[in-house]
Amino acid sequence: MIDMAIETRELSKRYGRVSALTGCTVSVPEGRVSGLVGPNGAGKTTLLRMLAGLASPTGGTARVLGGIPRQDPAFLADIGFLAQEIPLYRRFSAGDHIRIGAHLNPRWDASLVRTRLAELRIPLDQRVGTLSGGQRAQVALALTLAKRPRLLLLDEPVAALDPLARRNFLTTLTSAVADANGSLTVVLSSHLITDLERVCDHLILLASARVQLCGDIDALLAEHKVLVGPRTDTALIERTHQVVQTVSTASLSTLLVRLGGPVIEPGYQAEDVALEELVLAYLGAEDASAAARHLTTVGEDS
Amino acid sequence: MTWLVWRQYRAQSVIAFVLLVAFAAVILAGGAAVASHWHSMLVACSGRSACLQQLSQPASQAVVDAIQVVGLGVPAVLGVLWGAPLVAAELETRTSDFVWAQSVTRTRWLTVKVGWLLLAAAAWGGAVAGLITWWSGPNNALNANAFRPGQFDIQGIVPVGYAVFAMALGIAAGTLTRRTVPAIAIVLGGFLAVRLVLADFLRPHYMAAVTTYYSVTSSFTPSGAAWVFRQGGISPTGQFSHAGWGDVYPLLPAACQRLISEGPVASKSGPVSTLLSCMQTHGWRGIATYQPASRYWPFQGIETGICLVLAAVLIGLTFVIVRRRDA
Numbered sequence: 001m002i003d004m005a006i007e008t009r010e011l012s013k014r015y016g017r018v019s020a021l022t023g024c025t026v027s028v029p030e031g032r033v034s035g036l037v038g039p040n041g042a043g044k045t046t047l048l049r050m051l052a053g054l055a056s057p058t059g060g061t062a063r064v065l066g067g068i069p070r071q072d073p074a075f076l077a078d079i080g081f082l083a084q085e086i087p088l089y090r091r092f093s094a095g096d097h098i099r100i101g102a103h104l105n106p107r108w109d110a111s112l113v114r115t116r117l118a119e120l121r122i123p124l125d126q127r128v129g130t131l132s133g134g135q136r137a138q139v140a141l142a143l144t145l146a147k148r149p150r151l152l153l154l155d156e157p158v159a160a161l162d163p164l165a166r167r168n169f170l171t172t173l174t175s176a177v178a179d180a181n182g183s184l185t186v187v188l189s190s191h192l193i194t195d196l197e198r199v200c201d202h203l204i205l206l207a208s209a210r211v212q213l214c215g216d217i218d219a220l221l222a223e224h225k226v227l228v229g230p231r232t233d234t235a236l237i238e239r240t241h242q243v244v245q246t247v248s249t250a251s252l253s254t255l256l257v258r259l260g261g262p263v264i265e266p267g268y269q270a271e272d273v274a275l276e277e278l279v280l281a282y283l284g285a286e287d288a289s290a291a292a293r294h295l296t297t298v299g300e301d302s
Numbered sequence: 303m304t305w306l307v308w309r310q311y312r313a314q315s316v317i318a319f320v321l322l323v324a325f326a327a328v329i330l331a332g333g334a335a336v337a338s339h340w341h342s343m344l345v346a347c348s349g350r351s352a353c354l355q356q357l358s359q360p361a362s363q364a365v366v367d368a369i370q371v372v373g374l375g376v377p378a379v380l381g382v383l384w385g386a387p388l389v390a391a392e393l394e395t396r397t398s399d400f401v402w403a404q405s406v407t408r409t410r411w412l413t414v415k416v417g418w419l420l421l422a423a424a425a426w427g428g429a430v431a432g433l434i435t436w437w438s439g440p441n442n443a444l445n446a447n448a449f450r451p452g453q454f455d456i457q458g459i460v461p462v463g464y465a466v467f468a469m470a471l472g473i474a475a476g477t478l479t480r481r482t483v484p485a486i487a488i489v490l491g492g493f494l495a496v497r498l499v500l501a502d503f504l505r506p507h508y509m510a511a512v513t514t515y516y517s518v519t520s521s522f523t524p525s526g527a528a529w530v531f532r533q534g535g536i537s538p539t540g541q542f543s544h545a546g547w548g549d550v551y552p553l554l555p556a557a558c559q560r561l562i563s564e565g566p567v568a569s570k571s572g573p574v575s576t577l578l579s580c581m582q583t584h585g586w587r588g589i590a591t592y593q594p595a596s597r598y599w600p601f602q603g604i605e606t607g608i609c610l611v612l613a614a615v616l617i618g619l620t621f622v623i624v625r626r627r628d629a
Contacts, residue, residue, distance in 0.1 A: 049628070052403065054399070054403070054628065055628035055629065071408055071409065071625070072407065073407060074405075076403070076404065076405045076406070076407065077405035079403070080403070081403040083396060083399040083400075083403075085396045085399070087395070087396040087399040088397070088400055089310075089397050089400070090395070099305065100305070100309065100401075100404075101404065103305045104306065104404035104405060104406045105405045140400075144403075147405070
């Protein structure tokens with residue numbers, strides 16, 4: 001049996017009357033690099049903070065590395081969390097942060113940070129507030145990795161970076177994963193699907209505070225197909241497969257389906273689906289159904 | 303953790319220490335001059351207070367006022383500059399997400415940080431109070447007023463209690479509001495309010511005041527630096543009057559009033575003692591209500607205790623919020 005680094009069951013978070021995350025059931029096997037995607041406000045940050053033990057759920061349960069996220073030095077030592085804002089003490093230098101880390105963590109790899117920052121030519125004695133956004137993100141990631149965590153939770157760390165800084169950041173991440181040899185699990189949230197495609201082998205798709213997809217990317221791609229065929233009644237297809245998205249022209253229908261059995265539909269041609277296409281189809285479908293719900297509500301109101 | 307606290311506060315500590323040294327230098331230099339001046343005055347007047355009051359005061363009122371402001375203000379300043387941002391600034395700059403993601407629980411983080419800062423408040427508050435207490439020595443001895451509001455608050459151990467309380471108030475307010483600026487407002491308002499309530503409403507009643515009756519023909523002064531609430535005459539029916547003829551006159555029996563309006567006292571030919579004897583004959587007594595000087599330290603202890611209990615409640619609240627609330 002594969003050990004799960006993360007297992008949540010019906011995990012929910014409400015802030016007053018607002019639901020930030022509803023019935024989130026996901027699992028991430030140990031050693032995976034999971035991409036967490038979804039539109040703004042889908043609950044990505046909420047999920048990551050609950051997994052890190054910084055926020056507590058209002059419903060459901062989360063098991064992270066075999067235990068419930070909690071205020072416990074041993075648990076905290078296993079988690080590397082990097083928040084969206086790249087929080088660092090702006091008046092302190094990278095060197096100061098390395099020393100803070102050494103005082104606050106049981107297995108601290110100071111030489112790892114020093115080497116990494118030297119490679120990137122980031123000065124250790126300069127206030128981090130004066131570094132560029134990309135350099136700050138690299139410092140923060142290096143510090144997070146120096147904790148030698150077993151689970152790395154990264155909340156849109158590349159969002160504010162230029163393409164080159166983003167590539168450097170992801171390179172650091174990939175080599176850390178390779179060095180860990182399967183003992184490091186990563187959950188990385190991002191809007192940039194191409195970035196995720198490069199580093200991730202697992203995907204969690206959140207939309208409207210719910211989980212739409214969760215699984216290994218290869219498996220997800222294998223169980224989805226694009227069916228292209230004449231614009232006819234699709235009832236037969238819907239009986240076997242789950243239609244995620246339909247795009248129709250005058251004569252042709254293009255259907256993105258989650259397979260429920262072998263593709264035997266006559267006249268239809270099955271094509272493989274790309275990750276970006278898959279993600280956009282689910283996000284688009286969610287949009288459409290949200291719009292439909294909205295219309296229904298409006299209709300009821302009037 | 304301690305290293306982190308030191309790293310975060312070392313620059314401010316150095317500045318605060320320099321200010322303390324500067325204050326100490328002023329107090330020690332000024333205090334030595336004041337003490338020697340008092341000493342020579344005491345020798346010159348050989349202890350007669352009337353003589354002493356005619357000589358010029360050794361320290362100008364402006365200096366006395368300035369020292370009083372420092373004594374009253376230092377706790378509030380500590381609460382504003384160190385207490386309010388302790389948690390609030392970390393939340394505002396999101397550095398809480400960095401430090402709370404290290405392998406240290408929030409409880410431990412808060413314990414070490416709060417512990418050191420309360421200690422710092424006690425140390426700085428205590429040092430300032432110690433200097434002011436020393437400086438006030440000659441004045442306390444001569445004017446016997448160390449128990450009075452304005453003196454009591456800035457001497458002894460009470461300022462330490464206030465400093466710890468203000469620090470705790472700042473920490474709790476910053477944790478509650480998550481923002482430094484509103485927390486500062488709460489510290490200033492709350493500290494002033496608590497000080498006002500303690501000094502004006504509670505302090506006189508820490509222990510039941512002593513009331514002494516004495517004959518109006520004799521005089522009475524509570525020994526030492528007692529805190530006198532009221533002193534005057536009291537009629538047989540229990541009406542109190544301060545020792546001023548204008549106040550007393552309407553309350554006096556007609557026989558004694560006559561002594562003032564047309565008798566020997568009015569024409570200043572007779573001694574006041576005639577009137578006092580008349581009052582005594584009609585049942586008047588002297589009365590003094592006061593807190594004896596011997597209660598100075600018990601009162602200091604009680605007020606410090608109240609401050610420390612309030613501080614403990616606020617710190618307890620802070621721990622509950624930091625542990626329970628989402629970061």
